[in-house]
Amino acid sequence: MLREERIKLILDFVNQKGYCTNELISKELGIPFTTLRRDLTDLHNESKLRRVHGGAATIKEKSILETNLHEKLALNIEAKRNIAQKALACIKPLETIFLDAGSSTYYLAELIKPEYNNKVYTNSIINAQILAKNAIRDIYLLPGKLKLSTGAICGIETIQALTKYNFDVAFLGINAIDSAFNFYTTDEDEAEIKRTAIKNSQFTFGLGDSSKMNSKSFVKFSDKKEIALISEGN
Template sequence: FFECYYFLTFPLFNHIISLLRSTIFNKFQQKEQQLTTHERRLTLVDLLRKQPGLRVPELAESLGVSEGTIRNDLNALEGEGRLTRFHGGAMLSDQGIFQNSSFSTRFRENAAEKKVIARYASMLVNDGSSILLDASSTAYYLGIDIQEKKRLRVITNGLDVARLLARNSTNTVILIGGVLNLDGSSVTGLFSENIIEELHIQRAFVSCSGFSLERGMTEVHLAEAQLKRKAIESSSELIALVDSSKFGKEDFTHFARPEQITHLFTDSLISPDWASRLQRARLSVTICEAEVAPIK
């Protein structure tokens, strides 16, 4: 009887134990997966805090997961309001991205328009180019899009974009010396202007706080305008990065006349009236759409 009972119950007992083990293991595995996802996203945020502008492939390699997983994580974190996505990567949304709150605020203003302008303008930067970037938030977005270019010679008075592009060991980044501005995002002054006079720059990528056909590109701060004026004099080409919110505004001082502009990039929110006025003024203009197309 006992022998018969043993043979009847032992397989059933083993089956029950197997089911229990499977259930416990699955629950543990699910919990572990949740913790892993949570920890991975915390690590991802930490990486972006330390190295703003990291790309999806770099994040995937650092965390040992697929690029698809990273994109899912970035989408989830963006949904939580913790970061801002850009083409190929992301940046944190809090003020910890930059060293000052003023630049962080400008970085968020008209962000979508600035991103698409930067993406188009990046097609004018090739390996080995000698370029100047001003301290604008649009130029920083351009820096994000060109950070994988090689052997760039970059002249800038913007601390944030200098740090970004200096991470590429093939680049030479010249941070112009001078007086550190109050918001801590740029350097201006006589020293900066003297350095620029000694340099030859292929293309100067410059933004502005206002644009009109009467005064051209204008700037709120006199020192910034003077520096940009010197940069334009030392550059073969002036590439104007002007989002649609700047048209029709005139600020304190001008630094570039319309006829000095080699090419102007703006976004598709520009009014039909302003688009027509730029055309009548015979300016070389690209109106940047969401999908990048070659410059004609």
């Protein structure tokens, strides 16, 4: 059995029951104890299941509230830098990019260099500043209302501006990801910006570290059928 198949079986089995002993999982799914312990440790470290003495338990989805951008920039830095490196590999020369507001997209902005001659559109003042520091020549800051807590520009003007453009690739921030890989944000205006960017992009990637897993926030804006998730674990 391939690891991916085994992991899905374990997740589905434990989530269905809420709690299972190691013996029950091993017996019902036909997975050797040594392999099972290793898989459960990986799932625990990825915040997909919770290892408990003698077994495993489902993680109840937590609710994510909006936090200040400067606070988010100081959290899970290594994971976000890893995600940014993976996202950078998805950018080709001369492509037009939409770069969403957020802490993970901030770390991607740090890596984008002028040699690729990309046009970058963003609704984040801080991302625009980082791009300018990197000597990116074509930076377009979208109009709208500034959200002070996140440094994001949003509102009807932002959405109207986005509808005029077609992007080769978009990179979106994510506040929460539930167990079915639905993607959430904390604000309806920002959700609509993300939806518009998805609609107007050839390829869209969501950037979210493992701390966002098994959680929900105020507004669902997409799911795994529409965008590809880039996390430190994939």
